[in-house]
């Protein structure tokens with residue numbers, strides 16, 4: 001998809017996903033306007049409306065969020081202000097300016113659901129504040145004709161917290177075995193795969209929601225092993241253990257898609273990780 005001279009406003013550009021979105025936008029010739037969280041704190045309605053009025057974008061990619069799940073639980077009011085209200089402000093600006101809005105949502109909207117894989121026709125039941133505030137934001141986006149992509153993605157560098165990839169890579173260098181769960185299932189993609197789909201969606205007429213996921217699933221322990229093997233590192237420090245209870249999140253967090261969101265294998269996604277994020 002070629003962006004031509006289309007001007008896109010990106011929120012959350014400094015995040016783990018944002019760096020791949022910026023790269024994808026630039027590769028496709030988009031003009032990018034990426035206000036930081038201090039230039040445009042999304043919870044502040046007037047900042048959002050004024051910044052978008054000033055920038056005159058032709059589309060918005062909304063990635064900004066309080067993406068640290070634990071912090072959302074300890075500061076639920078902030079999560080509500082940033083993830084829910086903040087997204088409503090962005091949706092209001094998009095509908096006012098009559099421009100395309102694409103939103104990064106999450107598989108965590110299913111945090112209270114049992115029995116994955118979850119497809120787009122499954123009713124989400126969010127439990128923890130991160131999930132419920134992201135779902136509220138998603139509904140605001142969908143209510144104004146925008147498009148939400150739900151995914152579980154991995155990258156080494158996340159602002160919000162230490163990423164799973166980073167946990168695996170740093171733990172593998174230490175003497176002690178490190179636990180990786182044998183009963184937490186997911187269908188993640190690399191951040192670059194999600195970034196590409198989000199950017200492609202700027203030029204499509206799709207509305208509603210898409211699940212973007214790998215076609216096979218792996219347990220956390222299998223993912224750790226696959227990541228270490230792909231980087232050529234020893235796997236013997238992995239200690240495969242079952243997780244007895246996953247508070248606020250399902251053990252089975254797999255996604256599937258009835259709208260064409262199933263992509264390659266997890267192994268393919270891990271290859272992208274190694275190529276794009278070498279040691």
Ligand SMILES: NC(=O)c1ccc[n+]([C@@H]2O[C@H](COP(=O)([O-])OP(=O)(O)OC[C@H]3O[C@@H](n4cnc5c(N)ncnc54)[C@H](OP(=O)(O)O)[C@@H]3O)[C@@H](O)[C@H]2O)c1
Nearest residue numbers: 012014015016017037041042063064065067104106159160
């Ligand atoms: N990580 C995952 O596995 C995952 C999975 C599915 C969906 N998502 C969603 O994907 C998006 C990006 O996640 P990520 O992992 O890249 O997060 P991240 O690394 O924590 O980055 C969050 C971004 O949002 C910005 N931001 C935070 N609070 C803001 C505010 N009040 N106003 C404006 N901007 C603010 C941050 O700016 P500063 O750097 O200035 O704070 C940063 O650019 C989020 O919407 C998240 O919910 C994440």
